[in-house]
Amino acid sequence: MIPYIRREKILEIIGQREIVYLPQLLEIFTDASESTLRRDLKILSTTGHITLLHGGAVKLKVGSTVDLPIxxxxxxxxxxxxxxxxxxxxxxxxxxxxxxxxxxxxxxxxxxxxxxxxxxxxxxxxxxxxxxxxxxxxxxxxxxxxxxxxxxxxxxxxxxxxxxxxxxxxxxxxxxxxxxxxxxxxxxxxxxxxxxxxxxxxxxxxxxxxxxxxxxxxxxxxxxxxxxxxxxxxxxxxxxxxxxxxxxxxxxx
Incomplete structure (x- = not known):
């Protein structure tokens, strides 16, 4: 899966569940490694879409529109x-x-x-x-x-x-x-x-x-x-x- 599309899907999943854990994402994105998903989450955190929590959990950043940059x-x-x-x-x-x-x-x-x-x-x-x-x-x-x-x-x-x-x-x-x-x-x-x-x-x-x-x-x-x-x-x-x-x-x- 193209990285941009995978990140957009990750945002959609987090938006639906509020808080998501890395193991859950690994079950959904079976073609992506743990290191790949961690890198995706770091990018989404850097761009202000999500907040990284302790224990491998992530949630949407308050005010996020769940939309990728143009x-x-x-x-x-x-x-x-x-x-x-x-x-x-x-x-x-x-x-x-x-x-x-x-x-x-x-x-x-x-x-x-x-x-x-x-x-x-x-x-x-x-x-x-x-x-x-x-x-x-x-x-x-x-x-x-x-x-x-x-x-x-x-x-x-x-x-x-x-x-x-x-x-x-x-x-x-x-x-x-x-x-x-x-x-x-x-x-x-x-x-x-x-x-x-x-x-x-x-x-x-x-x-x-x-x-x-x-x-x-x-x-x-x-x-x-x-x-x-x-x-x-x-x-x-x-x-x-x-x-x-x-x-x-x-x-x-």
């Missing part, structure tokens, strides 16, 4: 994310006012929107640096910037969003499951997505299949409440095929 997430499933972003961009029409969040699956959409005369509203502090098309008008929302993810959050952001209306909105999430629906570990992100959904004519959720069966802290909305663009059919989505779009990679097109 630099790490950008390297995960790049091919799948690019295919999803390209497919999502095909639904944007001339003159649209669209919302793009800070998801690493949403950000690549910018490259496929070139040449379209549209307006982008975003809560991503990184998105503006990706734009180089004078046809696109970009409005970056104010608020608190989460350095780790590049996301802009808080009451200022929410108040601004509540006054705006979008033709289409494109957002990401940390997981989807029968129990947790579309979910995220950060209640501030959940609130933003809920406001955007309420103020959008069409809502698209962009997630690769690695997010399947993942349940984090906050349910944003139910699976059937938006159109999901993903890279493969998952059995969990079987009852919602009317709102599922499967993106194809370059070699499949």
């Amino acid at each position: 630099q790490d997430k950008l390297t995960l499933n790049k091919t799948e994310k690019d295919a999803i972003a390209r497919t999502a961009a095909s639904f944007v029409s001339e003159g649209d006012v669209i919302y793009l969040d800070s998801s690493t699956t949403v950000l690549p959409m910018v490259h496929y929107l070139k040449g379209k005369k549209i307006t982008i509203i975003t809560s991503s502090a990184r998105l503006l640096s990706l734009l180089d098309d004078e046809n696109i008008t970009c409005i970056v929302l104010g608020g608190e910037v989460v350095i780790q993810t590049g996301s802009i959050v808080g009451s200022i952001t929410e108040n601004l969003l509540s006054t705006m209306f979008f033709d289409k909105a494109f957002v990401g999430a940390n997981g989807f499951s029968q129990l947790g629906g579309i979910n995220t570990p950060d209640y501030r992100e959940a609130r933003k997505k809920q406001i955007v959904k309420q103020n959008s004519k069409a809502m698209y959720l962009l997630m690769d299949s690695s997010k399947a069966e993942v349940t984090t802290f906050c349910k944003v909305f139910e699976l059937q409440e938006c159109t999901i663009i993903t890279d493969s059919d998952h059995e969990l989505l079987g009852n919602f095929l009317h709102s599922i779009i499967v993106a194809k990679s370059d070699h499949e097109c």
